[in-house]
Amino acid sequence: MGSTRILNTQLLERVMSAEDAAKLIRPDMTVAMSGFTGAGYPKAVPAALARHIEETHARGEDFRIRVLTGASTAPELDGALARVDGIQMRLPYQSDPTLREQINAGRIDYLDIHLSHVAQHAWFGFFGKIDIAIIEVSGVTPDGQLIPSTSVGNNKTWIEQAAGVIIEVNEQQPEGLDGMHDIYYGTALPPRRRPIPLVHPADRIGEPWLHCPPEKVIAVVKTNAPDRSNAFSEPDEVSQQIAGHLIEFLRHEVRHGRVPASLLPLQSGVGNITNAVLAELGKGAFQNLTAFTEVIQDGMLDLLENGTLSVASATALSLSPAAVTRFAQNLGTFRERIILRPQEISNHPELVRRLGCIAMNGMIEADIYGNVNSTHVMGTRIQNGIGGSGDFARNGYLSCFMSASTAKGGAISRIVPMASHVDHTEHDVAVIVTEQGLADLRGLSPKQRACEVIKHCAHPDYRPMLMDYFERASRESYGKHTPHLLNESLSWHQRYVEQGTMRDPKWP
Structure with a gap:
């Protein structure tokens, strides 16, 4: 060599x-x-x-x-x-x-x-x-x-x-x-x-x-060796539904004058759902977007190529094999539109607050009050880690968390009475999105949040169970500000560990 x-x-x-x-x-x-x-x-x-x-x-x-x-x-x-x-x-x-x-x-x-x-x-x-x-x-x-x-x-x-x-x-x-x-x-x-x-x-x-x-x-x-390329799949129906809900919400924010027509700098986590959101952004509804994020993945590369995104600031690339080839072939163009920085800058809380980033990240689960778990399965098994989601969730202008409403073929509800591990408290979560819908939690009390999350984000198979829990907790809880039945609040997780499903056999 x-x-x-x-x-x-x-x-x-x-x-x-x-x-x-x-x-x-x-x-x-x-x-x-x-x-x-x-x-x-x-x-x-x-x-x-x-x-x-x-x-x-x-x-x-x-x-x-x-x-x-x-x-x-x-x-x-x-x-x-x-x-x-x-x-x-x-x-x-x-x-x-x-x-x-x-x-x-x-x-x-x-x-x-x-x-x-x-x-x-x-x-x-x-x-x-x-x-x-x-x-x-x-x-x-x-x-x-x-x-x-x-x-x-x-x-x-x-x-x-x-x-x-x-x-x-x-x-x-x-x-x-x-x-x-x-x-x-x-x-x-x-x-x-x-x-x-x-x-x-x-x-x-x-x-x-x-x-x-x-x-x-x-x-x-x-x-002389390649990076590990991420093999992103085509967005499935659930990812596309989640993306649709979030895009419509962003249009709503523009109509009400809370964000400009070019939005605010975007931050997106890695994964198929966020790639689906980026794909929807590229369909012509928005122009002259910018990104201040951690990683540039396929969807963001597409937006840079078609002109929807004018510049992307990040600390790393995270591309599929096909996107790696496109990146290398058009490097002269991308070098003018991509800036790679140290992560102490790309994730700096003060800069995120100053720029007013729109944060879009995945989650493992959320509870009815808007607390989000992005790291632990059943509260004890680490999946990947918090990464930079907290840097953007607490400091961004809009903090959005996205996930399918269920997992493991419906055996797990992603919306639960109490999150088994909390990485992002209700104070740092503005929006929760599943394929069922979107809950805008801004300006709401805990009980108002619970009604929105259950109504718009929970899967129909679990919605009655969640509402029953919430109503009983509202009557019987030690305190009525954030009602919980402490002997039941984590029983859904325990049921899954013991029986392989969160579904209660008492419910059809």
Whole structure:
């Protein structure tokens, strides 16, 4: 493999194999790695490290590390290390099945925190010393600047905080990425903080490269491997119904003068439902939209291509294989319309509040009062994590949560008497949408909210059960402000755990 991507002589001298670089990592180290939603993560060193850990375990020696990232990564990183029992602690967000299984089995300590907090907490020292950072880049300039790849995440902080840095230079990342990034170096800790000078999603306030002192670089590894592409399916009927309800609500907000015709900056989580919403936005009802979000997925790429979306600010890409090809083929155009930033900027609560973002995120369940669980199944099993949804839910102009009304073939109601785990309290939730309808919860008391959620969002199979619970709670609850029957409030979840369904046999 040539060295056309490594144009700095000093760093070129530090090129070594992934196996040799992995041997620089020792047991009990804290290792920070690049990567956000399967984009821009190191491809070679984690796999080599997993093999090294497996060999060490075969000799009867313990070898586990603490892993910090930007968000989820891929099987070559999280999966590989989890399969060899190589992870002691992991933060802040994950989506790997093997890793999830080990977390829920209690074998890995998992810290689920807001994505906007990660860099700040690292600087506060909450995670202890960071021994090594492993950062994927798409190239190195002659003067040693690092050209980021398809995600930025926490890379700036990892490089600044780590004692040593391993750089993976991935020649499969498009060369045209140079210039797409905006790395802001003006953040500081209290009391030295200053306002971040960003007032529009298109604003560039930083530099296109990551800075890394050459003396920190302990290894450079050449790679040539693709990101993990997300295989999004075509929106199903349920997703399209949810999207339709939300689009009609946005039209209503425009008609009443609460948002402009071009809406406000959009934030959308990853998934088929949000892709369906983005597809509906592209059908001509809205123009000159902007996005200030975490990830750019297929639907947002479509809007950029057809001109519905003028600019998208994010921290990472999260594309299907077909969209990856389109992105590479039209990189010159996308480079003018996409800005990739550190996640401490893309998810910054003050910027979200300043810009007035419209937040659209998925959920696991919501209760009748509007409390949302986005992380735990049956209150105890972590699914992926809170990610950045809380950064946008509490601070956005509109906070919308979306889901099908049921799961597991109807055995689970997504609308329940009491959420089994609360990530977003009723105070941070403005709108709940299912295929059944939309509940606008703004300006409503708890009991008014309950009536709206049951009427508009619950599945007909569960609506009578929910109304019966609410009516009895309104009569018998210890307090009448937010009525609950404490001996029944989580009985739906317990029934599912014991019987495989939330349906009460007393109800037809």
